[in-house]
Amino acid sequence: MATPKTPIIAFLIFLLFSTPTTSTATKKPVRGHLPCKEMVFYFHDVLFNGQNHDNATSAIVGSPQWGNKTTMATPFSFGDLVIFDDPITLDNNFHGPSIGRAQGMYLYDQRSIYGAWLAFSFLFNSSAYIGTLNFVGADPLMNKTRDISIVGGTGDFFMTRGIATLMTDSFEGEVYFRLRVDIKLYECWQ
Numbered sequence: 001m002a003t004p005k006t007p008i009i010a011f012l013i014f015l016l017f018s019t020p021t022t023s024t025a026t027k028k029p030v031r032g033h034l035p036c037k038e039m040v041f042y043f044h045d046v047l048f049n050g051q052n053h054d055n056a057t058s059a060i061v062g063s064p065q066w067g068n069k070t071t072m073a074t075p076f077s078f079g080d081l082v083i084f085d086d087p088i089t090l091d092n093n094f095h096g097p098s099i100g101r102a103q104g105m106y107l108y109d110q111r112s113i114y115g116a117w118l119a120f121s122f123l124f125n126s127s128a129y130i131g132t133l134n135f136v137g138a139d140p141l142m143n144k145t146r147d148i149s150i151v152g153g154t155g156d157f158f159m160t161r162g163i164a165t166l167m168t169d170s171f172e173g174e175v176y177f178r179l180r181v182d183i184k185l186y187e188c189w190q
């Protein structure tokens with residue numbers, strides 16, 4: 001009975017010791033991906049501050065117990081949740097022609113430095129593009145550039161994925177900021 005089992009045990013021992021070596025040896029090489037599409041947009045956010053109701057494009061909808069909905073909480077706006085519907089333009093001119101809207105939310109989730117978490121969509125409605133791009137990710141605001149994920153898209157951006165590099169292009173107190181968004185798509189289906 002012992003004889004037929006021996007090769008099996010030997011094989012199991014072989015598997016046990018060979019597996020780690022094999023998986024290291026077959027580790028996938030890091031490929032240098034190139035984007036299939038690159039675009040640059042700006043979006044403009046005017047936060048409601050109690051007086052600018054007609055012009056505001058965003059509003060604090062949730063604040064911590066120690067804050068309120070017209071002023072960012074201290075410290076570091078922690079706990080504030082903002083909903084926005086911001087115009088998207090091709091250059092940094094707020095009054096330039098808008099090619100769509102950036103709609104969604106950002107929430108401040110860092111207690112010891114300015115940092116937010118973003119979840120929003122670009123809704124394009126122009127002769128250049130029709131469709132949406134969906135963004136999500138952490139936004140450490142003190143970084144000059146921040147990368148967030150583009151997790152999908154529809155219409156002209158069917159099934160896409162990529163990275164958006166955000167840059168604060170202008171910042172006027174708590175009321176107005178402008179973001180430059182450098183989009184690199186690495187998966188394009190059309």
Ligand SMILES: *[C@@H]1O[C@H](CO)[C@@H](O)[C@H](O)[C@H]1NC(C)=O
Nearest residue numbers: 050051052053054055056095
């Ligand atoms: C809204 O913007 C217009 C033009 O930029 C300006 O004249 C007006 O004073 C603003 N209104 C408020 C409430 O900020």
Ligand SMILES: *[C@@H]1O[C@H](CO)[C@@H](O)[C@H](O)[C@H]1NC(C)=O
Nearest residue numbers: 050066067068069070071072
């Ligand atoms: C909101 O909080 C700020 C800062 O604490 C305060 O100056 C302001 O008066 C408050 N506004 C309202 C409407 O309670």
Ligand SMILES: *[C@@H]1O[C@H](CO)[C@@H](O)[C@H](O)[C@H]1NC(C)=O
Nearest residue numbers: 100101123124125126127130
């Ligand atoms: C898109 O633009 C067209 C033409 O300006 C307009 O009729 C339509 O309502 C817009 N759709 C959305 C979802 O904004």
Ligand SMILES: *[C@@H]1O[C@H](CO)[C@@H](O)[C@H](O)[C@H]1NC(C)=O
Nearest residue numbers: 138139140143145146147148
């Ligand atoms: C923010 O900056 C730090 C330091 O330069 C860097 O290590 C980090 O990757 C940056 N984070 C993002 C999300 O870009």
